[in-house]
Amino acid sequence: TELLHTPGRKITVIDMLPRFADNVGRTARWSLIERLRLMGVNMRPNTLLKEIRDDSILVKTDKGEEVIPADTVIMAVGVSSVNDFAGNLQEMGCDVITMGDAKDPRKITEAVREGFEEALKI
Numbered sequence: 001t002e003l004l005h006t007p008g009r010k011i012t013v014i015d016m017l018p019r020f021a022d023n024v025g026r027t028a029r030w031s032l033i034e035r036l037r038l039m040g041v042n043m044r045p046n047t048l049l050k051e052i053r054d055d056s057i058l059v060k061t062d063k064g065e066e067v068i069p070a071d072t073v074i075m076a077v078g079v080s081s082v083n084d085f086a087g088n089l090q091e092m093g094c095d096v097i098t099m100g101d102a103k104d105p106r107k108i109t110e111a112v113r114e115g116f117e118e119a120l121k122i
Contacts, residue, residue: 005039014047079105
């Protein structure tokens with residue numbers, strides 16, 4: 001969102017969840033939301049994307065459906081682990097430690113802690 005911001009451009013971020021950036025630490029979350037607020041980004045939690053149209057999107061909130069003008073739509077939709085490479089290496093007899101989001105998507109602080117703990121074992 002920050003990279004897309006230019007003077008005069010209106011940006012709206014929608015999220016189905018009730019809180020934005022709930023998967024990052026408290027300080028990072030506050031800093032991110034404050035930067036977006038200062039840029040004039042319209043943040044819409046509890047909002048479901050129903051349809052992408054040529055020049056708008058259709059969303060649903062607890063107040064009903066709404067059309068929001070849009071010339072560009074960028075979607076970020078969740079995360080999942082993909083660690084096939086680790087399995088292939090293990091089949092070849094390699095010692096492999098799967099960690100971070102390859103093991104299980106989560107908060108960055110948890111992944112960094114896990115990496116630190118695994119590094120101490122080496």
